[in-house]
Amino acid sequence: MGVFIATADLVLTGCDSWLTDGHFVNKSGTRLLALAARERSVPFWVLADSFRDSTESSDRVVLEELPAEQLGAPKGQLITVRNIYFETIPHHLVTGRISEQGVFSYPAAPVQ
Numbered sequence: 439m440g441v442f443i444a445t446a447d448l449v450l451t452g453c454d455s456w457l458t459d460g461h462f463v464n465k466s467g468t469r470l471l472a473l474a475a476r477e478r479s480v481p482f483w484v485l486a487d488s489f490r491d492s493t494e495s496s497d498r499v500v501l502e503e504l505p506a507e508q509l510g511a512p513k514g515q516l517i518t519v520r521n522i523y524f525e526t527i528p529h530h531l532v533t534g535r536i537s538e539q540g541v542f543s544y545p546a547a548p549v550q
Contacts, residue, residue, distance in 0.1 A: 439467075443474040448533075453486035460529030461496035462486060466522060472531035481533040488537050496526045 443449070449471060455463040462484055475482040492499070506519035513519075534543040 439471045440474045443471075443478050443480055446475075446478075446480050448481040448483060449475045450483045450485060450536075453484050453490050454524060455492040455494070455499070456484075456486045456490045456535070457492050457494055457496050457499060457526070459495040459497075460532070461526045462490075462532070463492075463499060463501070463524050463526055466525050469525050469527045469531075472527050476531055482531055483533055484535050486535050486537055488539055496528070499526065501525065 451464060451468055451471065453462045453464055457463065464484075472482050474480075501522055501524045504521045504523060506521045509519060509521050511517070511519040534541060536542075
């Protein structure tokens with residue numbers, strides 16, 4: 439991602455859940471993409487239909503963790519394998535949100 443962000447005009451990503459505090463949940467790796475975009479001053483937009491809105495906040499949301507065995511990672515005394523599919527992305531990395539209700543620059547949100 440870091441290699442290609444330098445030539446990008448903008449980043450557009452999906453969203454698994456939009457949280458009440460403006461953070462959102464998406465697949466692991468999205469936060470690194472958002473950070474790379476911020477470093478290069480590339481706008482970072484999120485596609486998030488209103489059905490993705492959650493009543494949870496970033497400090498209370500439970501992120502799905504699947505069995506570590508699925509990864510086939512090596513086992514060892516000093517190795518802790520985690521298989522976390524999702525992560526939270528903080529609102530300060532988001533330029534705006536696009537939903538069926540319109541296009542919104544952050545921190546403005548769709549009118550309820």
